[in-house]
Amino acid sequence: MVIKIWKSFKKRIFGFLFKKKKDISLGFYGPPNAGKTTLANKICKDWTGEEMGKVSKVPHETRHVQFKEEVEIKYKEKSLKFKLIDTPGIATKIDYEDFMKMKMKKKAAQKRAKEATQGVVESIKWLDDMDAVVIVIDSTQNPYSQVNITIVGNLIAKKIPVLVVANKIDLKKSNLKKIEAAFPEYEVVGISAKKGKNINEFYESLLKLAKKA
Template sequence: MSDVVNLMLQKLLELITNIFRRKRHVNLGLYGSPNAGKTTLANKIAKDFVGKEIGTASEIPHETRTINRLENVVFNHNGNKLEFTLLDMPGISTKIDYREFMKYGLNKKEAQQRAREATKGVIEAIKMLENVDAAILVLDATEDPYTEVNLTILGNLEAKKIPIIIAANKIDLENADLERVKNAFSDYGYPIIGISALKGHNIDKLYEELKKKIN
């Protein structure tokens, strides 16, 4: 009889542990337009918590053409522990012209191949909008933030009630304009943090906000 009770207690404990684990494990997606600095930010997060980089950043648009996935990232910040899968998404855009890639020195064949892969990457990133548990919208603070792509990303995440943080990246650059980003999205009520993923500026603030949002 006691064996049955012990077994039942063990099963109950496993069930509670699994529920707890499920709640503490999240898919964190990094979304944004091409060249916003998503991979640079993903690399910064990955280096901070896992000690290795997740992908290759490049000045050529659509460098990330498949989702870079890093599992079992243990977020341990100021005494808070959280396990998540980091998803560095391909940049979302409404147009892709292979001729643009040729301006960066790629030959026609390479550029066309890159364009084909980039279109698939955009679709993959769009499909994953439904499967993330939290998201960081990465914007280039030197560019106009009020783009249809950013609004589409936000609108779809908001519809699924997915927690969102806006990271206005590249604030280390002279022409960055954090106020413009804040003004553009002031009605939305999301936390907006000016960061430099490359230099590490304000990354702690981003982690603090992430902790609040995910918890």
């Protein structure tokens, strides 16, 4: 009996002291073509040397959730390990004919549309598993779309910390102030994931966000 109690006590104490710290599950959410995979790729390339997923100008290129585990990000002597989760873009409508306008054959377009609808459902299902979320918004587009507001509303309801990233600031049409005005209660970081512009500021904000997770 005494041995049993001692073993249980030892297990608890040593388990607590040497418990492997869980990686922070960091989700990338946003509408299609905002640059979620481009940003996830940039982070992966910077810290692991490998990319995460394929990018394309045709919307809904990412149609399944993709992961990269044990990504250690360091900034100013601080370091944290993340599990990066790149999700398919969330949309309220998907029409295969839109893909055909981008020179895709009918069958391929229909297949892409079907997979894209399944991808949206998968993205929403994954919301519950996130420790923190980066919402990626195309800064050349209107930020007031209901998809953005719905994602933010859900994250608030689930008490998941959020960082808003205004992507594509290298483009002429980009309007960072409009994004900041649309999300006054959040820190908004303007970046260009493709060109790597302002990426250090992003890493600094990301580590701050992770502390809240």
